[in-house]
Amino acid sequence: MKTLELRNRWTLVTGASSGLGLEMARAIARDHGGHVLGVARRRDRLEALCEELRTxxxxxxxxxxxxxxxxADVERVFTExxxxxxxxxxxxxxxxxxWGDAVKLDWGAFxxxxxxxxxxxxxxSGLLAPHLAAHDTQGGMMLVSSVAGLIPVPYQAAYSxxxxxxxxxxxxxxxxxRPTGVSVTVFAPGGISTELMENSGLAQRFKTGDLGMMTAPECASHALRAFTRRKALSIPGLLNQTLALAARLLPRGFLAQRTAALYRPGP
Ligand SMILES: NC(=O)c1ccc[n+]([C@@H]2O[C@H](COP(=O)([O-])OP(=O)(O)OC[C@H]3O[C@@H](n4cnc5c(N)ncnc54)[C@H](OP(=O)(O)O)[C@@H]3O)[C@@H](O)[C@H]2O)c1
Incomplete structure (x- = not known):
């Protein structure tokens, strides 16, 4: 498969109002000369991003x-x-x-x-696949997972x-x-210093600058490299890659036990 050429072409980015999505949107425009269609709930953030990318x-x-x-909003996003x-x-x-006990997780929040x-x-992804395949440029998508998808993470059990x-x-x-020529890249980062860490309280436990924590721009650059090269799976950073290897070699029960010790809330 040829690499993805984003220049003068449109890329949809969900969650473009902050964190990794915002930085990936910036990287598409700045490093690839690509057009960006951002999706999120916060209009002011999205409009500021559009203005920034255009100017x-x-x-x-x-x-x-x-x-x-x-x-209904998901259907509308595809249509628009x-x-x-x-x-x-x-x-x-x-x-x-x-971040917290799975049994105490509010049902609506879950x-x-x-x-x-x-x-x-x-x-x-189901709606987009035929759309991306229809064009002779054969596009690609990237689905953002997490190292928490490779290893069971207690106290983030449902998120994991x-x-x-x-x-x-x-x-x-x-x-x-594969037969359609549309690539799907799964991107599985570890900790990134973003609002998600702040909003969940996890920023109290895992701080910017800690071993393995990435900045959003750094992580976005890994993501775009993997996406444009149509990599099937990308895990950015040596620590996260080591964790991924551990996930293949070690018993999942043992990994969950060790991870519980790291994530257990409290002092
Ligand atoms: N931060 C980490 O440590 C980490 C690690 C591994 C994987 N990830 C994954 O990376 C992705 C990006 O996370 P982030 O760290 O960049 O978090 P973030 O800064 O909180 O950004 C999350 C984005 O998702 C959007 N979003 C959330 N709920 C939405 C909804 N109902 N409808 C539309 N948009 C919604 C938010 O926009 P609005 O609030 O404006 O809607 C925001 O733009 C997530 O899938 C996350 O699971 C993060």
């Missing part, structure tokens, strides 16, 4: 304000994204997490997380489950789409 990098940029935990516009890439990155991290991603789903689904989908 600094001379690319086209547009946004769709949508809540991806709502099925592809109305009169050919997408070449899609980075399905939007996601939420929590369903929102499942709808955002899993359901919207399955629906959008959503990311394991993304990993398995994405790797299987990549094989199904």
């Amino acid at each position: 600094r990098h001379g690319v086209q940029a547009d946004c769709i304000v949508a809540d991806l935990s709502r099925p 994204a592809t109305r009169g516009r050919q997408l070449h890439g899609a980075l399905l990155n939007a996601g939420v997490t929590y 369903q929102t997380m499942l709808d955002t991290n899993v359901t919207s991603l399955v629906r959008l 489950g959503t990311k394991a789903f993304v990993l398995g689904y994405g790797q299987a989908l990549a094989q199904e789409l």
Whole structure:
């Protein structure tokens, strides 16, 4: 398969209002000269991003304000994204997490997380696959999983489950789409200093500058490299790659036990 050429072509980025998605959007415009279609709930952030990308990098940029935990919004994102516009890439990155006891996780919060991290991603990838294949440029998508999808993470049990789903689904989908020429890259980063860490409280435990913690721009550059090279699975950073190797070699029960010690809330 040829590498993905993003220049002067549109890439959809979900979760483009902050963190990894924001930095991937910037990297597409700055490093690849690509047009960006950002999706998230916060309109002000998306509009500021579009303005920045247009003025600094001379690319086209547009946004769709949508809540991806709502099925109707997910359908609308696909319709609006592809109305009169050919997408070449899609980075399905939007996601939420929590930190705490699985049995105390609010039921509504769990369903929102499942709808955002899993359901919207399955629906959008299913709708986008024929669209990306239809064009002679044969585009690609990237699904954002996590090292928490490779290793069971106690106190993020349900989040870890959503990311394991993304990993398995994405790797299987990549094989199904091979004959169409559309690539599927699963990206599985470890800790990134973003709002997700702040919002979940995890930033109190894992701090910027700690071993293995990445900045969002650094992580975005790994992600774009893997995406444009159409890699099937990308795990950025030596520590995360070592954890991935451990996940293949060591018993999952042992890994879960060690991870529990790291993630158990409290002093
Ligand atoms: N940070 C980490 O340590 C880490 C590690 C591994 C994997 N990841 C994964 O990386 C991805 C990006 O996370 P991040 O760290 O960059 O977090 P972030 O800074 O909190 O960004 C999350 C993005 O998702 C969007 N989003 C959340 N819920 C949404 C919804 N219902 N509808 C539409 N958009 C929604 C947010 O936008 P709005 O709030 O404006 O809607 C935001 O743009 C996630 O899938 C996460 O699981 C993160």
